[in-house]
Amino acid sequence: MTPMPDLTDTVAAAAVVARTSRRPPGRREALLAAALDVIRRVGTSASMDEMAAEAGITKPVLYRYFRDRDGLITALADQFADVLVARLQLALRDAARATQTDADGVIHRAIESYVGFIEEDPALYGFLTQHAPPEHPALIAVIERVAGAIAGVIRDNFTAQGFDPRPAVTFAHGIVGMVHLAGASWARNRDISREELVDDLTALVSRGLTGAATPLQPR
Amino acid sequence: MTPMPDLTDTVAAAAVVARTSRRPPGRREALLAAALDVIRRVGTSASMDEMAAEAGITKPVLYRYFRDRDGLITALADQFADVLVARLQLALRDAARATQTDADGVIHRAIESYVGFIEEDPALYGFLTQHAPPEHPALIAVIERVAGAIAGVIRDNFTAQGFDPRPAVTFAHGIVGMVHLAGASWARNRDISREELVDDLTALVSRGLTGAATPLQPR
């Protein structure tokens, strides 16, 4: 907020705002990175003191950049969503011109990118879900952004094929939750291969329970 | 721990254990109920002091019945799982003899019971997810119990129809996550009717993306 206040008409005020902000530009990002480091190291119980120490500063500085702990959590969640949505968009890039036949390929790539993402940074996810209430605006924003991206693709394909696009948003939420929880459960014990997991989920999303098992044993 | 120490050989020790435990039988359940009450009233930030006060006792008594805060959370989660699984079993009762045709009915009932459950006690769910890490054994137990019940039904039907039962457990996890997140998102803004939500999720589970929209507009 107010990164560079514009000049006012009074001379006194001009003198005030003339002073350059000594706040380094990339500082906030560096603090976020330090917070992430300590979260990855000590787990979800990372304290504000520890994060400040990791960044080589003290607590009040942290509170200057992020209003409070909640602000830091929100910033982390936003960054999380940025990377995740970017990856998903990449996987869904050519989904618009996907026909029914290669729809499985799009779904497969999207699920794989999601699974890979929550797999490679479990600490951040754990920190967010533990310290933010499930109704936390930042977490809702993450879900809505991811689901929104998916819902857009579904809606496009449905309308292109003459289907009712209304369920798209519910479907998108369902898919997000499905991949998320199944991925988290899989990451715990890894009883099947990663490929099997993604294949199974792709089958479930694409053809559902009544159709998912069919290709394996065509009766 | 040591709810009733067994008799030793010394007479003195025998005299010790002769004294009846003055701990009332239903006390633990009453304390759990009081904890639930205060959680429903003040939200996820309910403290141990508040819960003790609600039950008309003080903190150390609470710590005598539940080892620590984590023990109370575990007890709440277990109770949560008990009721949820019981409801699900009821909905899945006649799923074993379900044919392909009425499979949708079983799925529909199961999803409806789940949605209804997380809808009617959001405070408990919020408390659990906020105060327990996502890898908390008690939460994992809830997920595994629910998913296990669903996986059993899927596996039975798959094997009965000559399909490969291996993906059943992944499918179950996926379905749990799907209904859960879609239900939570729906409970926030309720932009569609409850029936539409359950119908959509049933379609997604049963026939997937490629088949879900078909019945609405058969091309």
Place this chain on the structure above:
DNA sequence: TGAATCTATAACCACGGGTAATATTACTGC
């Protein structure tokens, strides 16, 4: 009654989020 013991309480400790009061650095005008 009195000794022994289980139970509950009040007072306390530790620790983490959050915030003044205070010191330090850097820039401006003379």
Place this chain on the structure above:
DNA sequence: GCAGTAATATTACCCGTGGTTATAGATTCA
């Protein structure tokens, strides 16, 4: 250069909450 000023950083502190200890109150058997 040198004050004066404003931004920045630090130390020390407050407060609430999980968890424990020292102590008082019941209750049972002799």
